[in-house]
Amino acid sequence: MKLINSLTKIVAVAGSFMMLVSCTDDFDSINTNPSLVTPEVMDGDMLLTKVLKNSVFSTYQYNRLTEMAGYAENQGTSVVTERNNSDPLMSHTREYIKPLNHAIDLWEDDPLNANKIAIARIWKAWVFHIITDSYGDVPYFQAGLPVDEAVDQPEYDPQEEIYNDMLNELQEAEAMLTDSEEQLDLGAADIIYNGDINKWRRFANSLRFRLAIRVRYADPQLASDHISDIMSNNKPLIEMEEDMAYIQTEGETADNTSNRNPLYNRSINANIPVYANMTISEVLQMRDDPRLPIYLNPAPEPRDGDMWRGRPTNVSVENQNQLAGTEGQWADRYTREATARLGDLFQEAEYRIKVLHAPEVYFLRAEAALFGLTNENAQELHREGIRQAMALYDVDQAEVDDYMQTGAANLSGSQEDQLREIIVQKYIANYWLSQESWSEHRRTGYPVTWIGTRGDVYDDEDRELQRRYQYPFDEDLKNSENVNEAVSRLSNGDTYRSKFWWDAKEGVPIPHPNKDIFPPERDFD
Numbered sequence: 001m002k003l004i005n006s007l008t009k010i011v012a013v014a015g016s017f018m019m020l021v022s023c024t025d026d027f028d029s030i031n032t033n034p035s036l037v038t039p040e041v042m043d044g045d046m047l048l049t050k051v052l053k054n055s056v057f058s059t060y061q062y063n064r065l066t067e068m069a070g071y072a073e074n075q076g077t078s079v080v081t082e083r084n085n086s087d088p089l090m091s092h093t094r095e096y097i098k099p100l101n102h103a104i105d106l107w108e109d110d111p112l113n114a115n116k117i118a119i120a121r122i123w124k125a126w127v128f129h130i131i132t133d134s135y136g137d138v139p140y141f142q143a144g145l146p147v148d149e150a151v152d153q154p155e156y157d158p159q160e161e162i163y164n165d166m167l168n169e170l171q172e173a174e175a176m177l178t179d180s181e182e183q184l185d186l187g188a189a190d191i192i193y194n195g196d197i198n199k200w201r202r203f204a205n206s207l208r209f210r211l212a213i214r215v216r217y218a219d220p221q222l223a224s225d226h227i228s229d230i231m232s233n234n235k236p237l238i239e240m241e242e243d244m245a246y247i248q249t250e251g252e253t254a255d256n257t258s259n260r261n262p263l264y265n266r267s268i269n270a271n272i273p274v275y276a277n278m279t280i281s282e283v284l285q286m287r288d289d290p291r292l293p294i295y296l297n298p299a300p301e302p303r304d305g306d307m308w309r310g311r312p313t314n315v316s317v318e319n320q321n322q323l324a325g326t327e328g329q330w331a332d333r334y335t336r337e338a339t340a341r342l343g344d345l346f347q348e349a350e351y352r353i354k355v356l357h358a359p360e361v362y363f364l365r366a367e368a369a370l371f372g373l374t375n376e377n378a379q380e381l382h383r384e385g386i387r388q389a390m391a392l393y394d395v396d397q398a399e400v401d402d403y404m405q406t407g408a409a410n411l412s413g414s415q416e417d418q419l420r421e422i423i424v425q426k427y428i429a430n431y432w433l434s435q436e437s438w439s440e441h442r443r444t445g446y447p448v449t450w451i452g453t454r455g456d457v458y459d460d461e462d463r464e465l466q467r468r469y470q471y472p473f474d475e476d477l478k479n480s481e482n483v484n485e486a487v488s489r490l491s492n493g494d495t496y497r498s499k500f501w502w503d504a505k506e507g508v509p510i511p512h513p514n515k516d517i518f519p520p521e522r523d524f525d
Contacts, residue, residue: 042102042106044102044104044106044113045103045116045186045189047100047106049190051095051099052190052191052247053191053247053259054096055092055095055126055127056246056247056353056355057247057249057262057353059130059353059355059435060262060263060432061263062266062342065434066277066434067277068313068438068441069437069438069441070277070313070427070437071277071280071431071432071434071437072274072275072276072277073276073278074272074275087472088130088131088134088135088469089131089139089472089475090474090475092130093139093143094144097124097127097128097143097144100120100124100127101124101144101145103116103120104117104120105146107120110184112182113183114183115183115184115195115200116184118173118174118200119173119190119200121172122203125173125207126207126355128162129211130435132159132163133435135469135471135500136159136468136498136500136501137157137158137162137501138156139155139156139157139482140157140162142154152478153482154479156482156483156486158489158501159501159502160219160501163215163222163502166211167208167212167222167226170205170207170208171226171229173204174204174205174208177197177201177204178197179197179198192245192247199245201235202237203238203243203245203355205230205235205236205237206237206238206356206360206364207356208230209226209227209361210356210364211226213367213368214439214443215502217502217504218501218502218504227373227374228373228374231374231376237365238361239358239361241358241388241391243358244355244357244358245354245355245357246352246353246355246357247355249261249264249350249351249353250350251349252349252350254349260350261347261348261349261350261353263346263351264348264349272336273341273342274341275310275311275339275340275341275342276308276310276311276339276340276341276342277310277311277313278450278520279310279313279447280295280296280428281296281309281310281340282447282522283447284296285308286522287408288403288406289403289408290390290395290400290402291390291393291395293343294395295343295346296310296342296343297341297343299338299341300337303338304333308340309334309338310340311339312450312452312519312520313449313450313465314454314463315454316453333519345393346432357388357392358388359388359389359392359426359429360385360426360429360433360436361385362382363381363423363425364426365381366378366379366381366382366422367422367423369381370415370419378411378418378422379411382409382411382421382422382425385425385426386404386429388429389425389429392429407421408421408425419444419446420444423440423444424447426440427440427441427446443508444505444508445507445509445510448511448512449465449509450512450514450520451463451464451465451512452518463515464497466496467497467500467503468499468500468503469496470494470496471483471486471487
């Protein structure tokens with residue numbers, strides 16, 4: 001669906017906050033800040049619209065997160081292990097959680113707003129799972145409260161408690177959704193599903209399935225309980241493309257350019273392309289995947305005939321210079337002209353920014369079946385996930401048929417071998433859902449990623465992708481007692497290496513086969 005033009009009305013509502021008080025014989029009016037945001041001038045529907053738009057758009061960027069996901073690489077960025085300049089903990093709480101809480105407050109006195117409240121609760125769970133998956137323990141129960149309830153120094157809740165509550169919230173909010181025609185409808189203010197309650201049910205259940213699988217290694221019983229509830233009660237899930245949660249950006253002629261695809265806006269202003277990461281290039285080439293020329297544009301001037309070469313992550317200065325003066329020097333192998341880059345489709349002005357789609361849900365179900373959490377057939381679900389993923393990009397049917405005959409589409413080997421292929425296929429299907437792919441890499445170890453030793457914290461034996469963000473400097477200053485308590489629960493303190501609660505699988509990270517080789521590319525012939 002199109003991003004509604006009425007989104008710009010939010011600005012008009014914000015402008016109304018500046019109205020001057022016309023009556024001066026009332027003490028309260030005289031002593032009230034005329035720019036103060038009060039319930040009388042707020043619109044819960046517009047608050048939800050703004051949160052949906054900004055929170056989804058924020059996931060579709062070219063930044064460090066896309067590097068950690070293995071989708072893109074920019075050697076000009078800071079070392080991936082340095083404290084992150086972006087701050088989803090504070091910004092997401094301030095810009096998304098607090099407005100959602102305020103919208104719920106505006107709606108809660110009217111029983112006809114039950115669906116609106118349920119949708120806001122569902123979306124809060126989506127936002128919070130991004131926050132906690134980035135840091136671990138974070139303020140949750142005391143976060144983003146209304147002004148009269150606000151806590152200046154909120155406690156950092158254990159991630160286990162957060163996940164238990166998010167799963168329960170999704171369960172309760174989905175049950176709260178009703179088909180009653182008396183309910184007030186969000187309509188166009190809902191820029192994801194246009195007020196379609198059945199689709200919100202599917203999204204809530206599918207998100208709950210995602211979160212249940214996320215905790216499978218940390219708490220198998222919790223995962224099993226929620227998945228069993230979904231399946232035994234025949235809860236509807238996202239099963240087709242039409243059920244997908246996404247926002248359609250506006251085109252080149254959009255009145256508000258911020259409603260266009262963020263990567264389109266970048267493409268018309270940036271001096272450098274979005275370079276492909278070695279990981280996505282490698283997994284596609286290894287499987288002779290027909291999505292390769294869709295996901296990536298070939299290198300304009302490929303070196304050694306490798307038109308799909310992606311750049312490895314976190315390459316050390318030593319590695320960059322070790323072959324200097326030889327035929328294989330870094331400057332020749334990974335220049336702008338010798339490196340593949342992001343495909344055109346993903347940089348078009350009009351683009352569907354995906355949140356959760358059918359292929360991912362089929363792969364979640366495949367994993368659940370593989371480990372006996374359901375009675376479904378893992379192989380059939382895996383294959384359907386691939387078919388649905390190919391359909392998202394209109395892959396030629398003959399190419400799909402050929403692919404379905406390969407090992408990529410047919411699970412075999414040990415249980416771990418089969419899990420690896422399920423996760424890799426989900427990684428391919430979730431192209432540019434960077435937060436989710438980073439989380440799944442940390443949870444499972446897949447896809448296996450080559451990473452260099454750039455930065456003082458690395459050594460040759462111990463290198464891995466960043467496992468979490470460090471807490472913001474501002475929190476160290478303003479909320480140090482609670483931050484320190486949260487840090488004490490981390491495996492390695494407030495560092496990028498610390499594993500938090502759900503990051504519990506033994507044997508991860510899994511070293512890349514070419515871990516000690518540079519340049520690290522494999523032969524795909």
